[in-house]
């Protein structure tokens with residue numbers, strides 16, 4: 001037997017991330033508009049604070065669920081409906097997705113997700129042995145929920161859970177208030193567990209309601225990676241009703257024990273300090289980058305690209321095969337993600353992250369423009 005013959009079926013089912021694949025063999029000095037990060041240098045205030053923690057504190061394990069002060073702040077800042085005891089701090093939102101899906105899905109259960117959507121949901125759900133079913137979003141209406149589509153899938157199959165991302169990765173569109181209410185209602189009627197990933201909620205240009213406001217029977221996933229540009233610090237969480245939070249936390253405990261001490265302490269400082277939040281949020285820059293990207297690409301593609309209500313993605317329809325287009329972009333020194341990575345409905349689209357330095361963005365867009373003009 002060779003060592004790989006010993007691998008479990010669940011590990012063998014894991015597929016390579018289509019987003020990371022774009023980065024492989026990229027020419028040196030490629031401009032990365034592919035990865036979902038908003039890179040920012042740490043501010044001097046944060047550096048000073050980190051120094052204080054390093055000099056003055058003992059870096060032990062924290063409670064499995066996370067430092068109580070941090071859970072209090074998350075409950076205060078984000079939720080009316082979840083108490084600090086109903087929140088568990090995780091190693092990024094990715095661990096929250098892993099813990100939540102593994103806590104609720106059995107072998108053969110059906111998980112429903114929209115198409116297009118963040119591809120990790122399918123991979124992680126399939127790791128648990130569950131089956132993934134999709135419903136197509138309406139690409140003619142800014143990827144809104146197509147109620148007929150959704151009802152037809154739910155009517156035909158015994159769905160156990162519905163996992164949404166609001167605002168969405170890859171489209172950066174968010175659900176209307178009516179659609180939010182409709183989804184909660186239909187899930188209750190059909191006894192489907194609703195799980196919502198809200199990691200991009202604070203990156204919305206307009207106030208959007210958290211699904212948690214619609215009831216206590218919804219599981220929420222979120223984190224600071226995107227809204228605070230802190231992908232490397234790995235601070236996420238899930239919020240779940242008190243009846244189940246201990247069970248979910250147990251799985252988290254046996255996976256990672258707790259989120260890193262220093263990251264949790266930094267998160268406390270960030271959430272305490274409105275000034276730091278504003279420094280970090282940089283919505284004005286994101287707004288300017290979004291406007292510039294839409295204007296530029298609409299000009300090159302000769303149609304008006306719709307404006308999504310959140311940052312940092314544009315999910316742009318292109319009149320070419322997306323895999324071929326992305327390959328040409330790569331050869332021309334700019335990295336973007338092919339839409340088909342996010343599902344069938346993503347074909348003939350590319351996802352662009354415009355949340356990068358403005359000068360880099362300008363250069364990257366110029367290179368995309370050259371590719372469009374090469375067809």
Ligand SMILES: Cc1ncc(COP(=O)(O)O)c(C=O)c1O
Nearest residue numbers: 036092093094118169223225236
């Ligand atoms: C929708 C969504 N959820 C979760 C994550 C993972 O976030 P984190 O870096 O906090 O693990 C991402 C990262 O791209 C994401 O797009």
